[in-house]
Amino acid sequence: MQKNHGIITDRIMDASYAKRPVFQILIKGENAMIRRQDDCDIEFREKMRDGNGTVEITNFIKSPEELCEKGRMFSRITLKSGCSIGFHVHEKDSELFYILSGEAEYNDNGNIVTVSAGDVTICPPGTGHGIENKTDSTVELIAVIVFA
Secondary structure, eight states, rough: OEEEEEEEEEEEOOOOGTOOOOEHHHHTEESOOOOOGHHHHHEEETGGGHHHHHHHHHHHHHOOGGTSSSSSEEEEEEEOOOOOEEEEESSSSEEEEEEEEEEEEEEEEEEEEEEEETTTEEOOTTEHHHHHHHHHHHHEEEEEEEEE
16 A cells, blocks of 8 residues: 555556556545545635636545645536626646636636637646626536646
């Protein structure tokens, strides 16, 4: 067994994948390789970062420990029509969005750009961003925040 950042790993070799190790991850004694949808925490944030409406956030991780202390968010964000996350600056971390569905106006450090399904946005440390759904459809995205 190896221990790294509070995560204990057992290397398990499968004969059909002999060249590729498979890891079973245990965090505080719990098997954490799969988290079912029903086990993800969902939160609703009103006027997130001084934005409009209510943003729905499905958190895939429980704590930064699950990202080996290298990040603090891995979530699905849902923006209903008229909802937004207000402009904010990332000082000590970087945030990435992967747009799953819909179309939104993305504030890329002061430059407004339309983003849609399949687009990736990157907000490096020291820069800012925001996102707004101005359409009648729902926008869904994956958000990841990693430490600088």
